[in-house]
Amino acid sequence: MSDWFTIEQIDAYTYAISEYKHWEETHCYLLCGTDKAILIDTGLGVANIREVVDSLTTRPVLVVTTHVHWDHIGGHKYFDSIAVHDAETDWLSVKFPIPLSVVKSNLMRDPYDFPSGFSIDNYEIFQDAPQRILHDGDCLDLGNRQLSVIHTPGHSPGHCCFYEPERKYLYSGDLIYQGCLDAFYPSTDPQKFWQSVKKVQKLGVARIMPGHHQLNIPVDLIDRIEKGFSELATSGKLEQGNGIFDFGDFQIHI
DSSP states (O other): OOTTTTTEEEEEEEEEEEESSSSTTEEEEEEEEEEEEEEEOOSSSSOOOHHHHHHHHHOOOEEEEOOOHHHHTTTGOOOEEEEEGHHHHHHHHHOHHHHHHHHHHHHHHOOOOOOEEEOGGGGOOOOOOOOOEEOTOOEEEEEOOOOEEEOHHHHHSTEEEEEETTTTTEEEEEOOOOOOEEOSSSOOHHHHHHHHHHHTTOOOSEEEEEESSSSOTTTTTHHHHHHHHHHHHHHTOOOOOOOOEESSSSSSEO
């Protein structure tokens, strides 16, 4: 099995599978239940994440997608059961919104010690029809644990967070993390991003499971990000093209 991934155990039945060797520092999350397992996102796709998952669970695995960006769907090719929000089904199955050349440039932005066998020449963006369509409020049942789908557009039209009421875990994708929050692409919407932060702000969150960078982050980051967006809105700056605004341990790029 490739040493590209770092596995960190969150609790007895929950794992973070991370790619710290790349600037994206992606996190995927494996949730194991009595009947099935859920893998939230599949990362860059430069190494076989399925091998890691199979070493941790023998349950059938459903891949659920926070959003259809290249750094979150790279390993979808290793799985047969994939779920995505309705707003991004075409991105997954018809046409990815970013050219392959741009994706490759982002992937190879800095020199990395990629896994043996990886070739950028053979790298492709996953394209296929999902087996399940997600909607806001859906409940995903793993047997002895449930996961709620929360539609949180802004970073992308079909971006979803996933919330586990029993543990109060929020799997926040690219909505909440320590780093630069992106709402400057043509397919992003700063106003919707702000409203989505407000939406998860209402949840009782004991731990945030971010999509990138630092894994252990303070829960009050949600409130501070909302405050940042609020300040930009009040000053009339919450519009695309205004640049990057620094709030200490996070930035907002619009």
